[in-house]
Amino acid sequence: MGSRRYSFVSGLRCSRCRREADYHTPQTVCTFCGATLFAEYDIGSLAERLSKDSLSNRVHSMWRYHELLPVKDPRHVVTLGEGMTPVLKSVDGRLAPLVSELLVKDDGLMPTGTFKARGMSCAISRGVELGLRDYGLASAGNAGGAAAMYAARAGVKVHVFVPKDAPVMNLAEMESSGADVIRVEGLIDKAGVLASNESKEKGWFNLSTMKEPYRVEGKKTMGLEISEQLGWTLPDIIIYPTGGGTGLVGMWKAFNELEEMGWIGSNRPRMVAVQAEGCQPVVRAFESGAEEASPFPNPKTIASGLRVPAPFASEQILKVIRESRGCAIAVQDSEILSSMRRFHRTGVFVCPEGAATLAALDKLSSDHWLDRNERVLLYNTGNCYKYGEYLTH
Numbered sequence: 001m002g003s004r005r006y007s008f009v010s011g012l013r014c015s016r017c018r019r020e021a022d023y024h025t026p027q028t029v030c031t032f033c034g035a036t037l038f039a040e041y042d043i044g045s046l047a048e049r050l051s052k053d054s055l056s057n058r059v060h061s062m063w064r065y066h067e068l069l070p071v072k073d074p075r076h077v078v079t080l081g082e083g084m085t086p087v088l089k090s091v092d093g094r095l096a097p098l099v100s101e102l103l104v105k106d107d108g109l110m111p112t113g114t115f116k117a118r119g120m121s122c123a124i125s126r127g128v129e130l131g132l133r134d135y136g137l138a139s140a141g142n143a144g145g146a147a148a149m150y151a152a153r154a155g156v157k158v159h160v161f162v163p164k165d166a167p168v169m170n171l172a173e174m175e176s177s178g179a180d181v182i183r184v185e186g187l188i189d190k191a192g193v194l195a196s197n198e199s200k201e202k203g204w205f206n207l208s209t210m211k212e213p214y215r216v217e218g219k220k221t222m223g224l225e226i227s228e229q230l231g232w233t234l235p236d237i238i239i240y241p242t243g244g245g246t247g248l249v250g251m252w253k254a255f256n257e258l259e260e261m262g263w264i265g266s267n268r269p270r271m272v273a274v275q276a277e278g279c280q281p282v283v284r285a286f287e288s289g290a291e292e293a294s295p296f297p298n299p300k301t302i303a304s305g306l307r308v309p310a311p312f313a314s315e316q317i318l319k320v321i322r323e324s325r326g327c328a329i330a331v332q333d334s335e336i337l338s339s340m341r342r343f344h345r346t347g348v349f350v351c352p353e354g355a356a357t358l359a360a361l362d363k364l365s366s367d368h369w370l371d372r373n374e375r376v377l378l379y380n381t382g383n384c385y386k387y388g389e390y391l392t393h
């Protein structure tokens with residue numbers, strides 16, 4: 001690296017009204033319009049100082065991309081070795097006979113067992129840098145588990161509002177690592193209101209999805225890794241299980257920044273958001289041409305991470321899907337379960353949310369939405385070890 005600057009972050013800007021916010025103090029959402037704030041980087045200077053080749057002997061974690069992450073001082077990084085998970089090539093046609101090149105990015109190998117570690121490593125690191133000691137958060141389960149572990153690693157406190165029927169392992173990991181767990185009668189939307197009110201009242205920093213600027217920066221590393229691991233080319237299609245949408249929005253932000261760096265060209269993957277039939281607010285909005293999702297009534301699915309009836313950042317999610325010429329598609333729980341078994345029988349121990357991507361691929365293939373020669377990447381967001389209860393009955 002030709003510079004000693006650890007991060008090239010230059011400030012925060014609203015994703016909707018484009019007004020700036022102060023990077024040097026804790027920020028939640030835009031104070032003018034209430035939308036998510038995004039970090040911006042001094043990409044021009046970075047492109048002059050950093051070459052692709054210089055990445056090769058760096059730490060084998062997402063912090064290898066520290067110039068494009070928002071933490072200024074490496075001493076504040078809270079890490080458990082997250083990132084640089086494998087991109088598995090499908091070795092035969094068993095998973096998708098109609099696709100000639102199938103890839104699986106496997107975040108089942110992350111600390112805390114899911115991709116949520118990326119966002120929490122980044123957000124809690126930046127929180128530590130800002131001197132924050134207490135964090136509030138609403139979670140379907142996995143985000144709370146990751147927040148709890150990273151808070152434990154940093155020696156700070158996290159207060160997690162979680163539906164009381166969240167997977168057993170999520171509740172166990174939070175409690176075991178010393179988080180303050182508040183079990184909510186209801187779903188993530190209700191947990192979100194409680195997390196927001198309590199955080200305001202008690203002075204905790206609200207880490208809920210897209211309500212602060214830094215988790216999405218950690219999720220951005222999913223896109224950075226895919227690009228680097230595929231030799232700075234991108235797949236034609238990325239299929240992603242979408243709940244709150246941070247992953248989808250984060251990957252797109254990564255591709256924009258890499259293009260600005262001149263490290264990739266303008267060809268982009270078509271981004272596919274998969275949801276469960278029992279909770280498909282983004283699919284409904286996509287199909288009706290709406291710019292934002294309406295709350296989905298009586299949400300129900302075994303893929304707990306997809307049980308997000310009113311994603312706060314639906315406007316951003318829909319923008320990414322449309323800009324990429326992708327689509328949003330719903331799959332049934334029975335299809336999720338059978339796809340999970342199919343995956344497991346090829347040695348990849350995907351979680352239900354990850355399995356939903358294969359069920360979606362089946363549908364898109366039979367609808368001829370994709371061409372046989374297109375390179376498809378399925379994103380597995382977590383490890384099935386966290387969902388033991390789905391396998392034992």
Ligand SMILES: Cc1ncc(COP(=O)(O)O)c(C=O)c1O
Pocket residue numbers: 114116140141142143209241242243244245246247248304305306351353354381382
């Ligand atoms: C395993 C898993 N996959 C996918 C998701 C959805 O993630 P996103 O907020 O990026 O849409 C979640 C969210 O809880 C999850 O736990």
Ligand SMILES: [Zn+2]
Pocket residue numbers: 014015016017018019030031032033034035
């Ligand atoms: Zn704004």
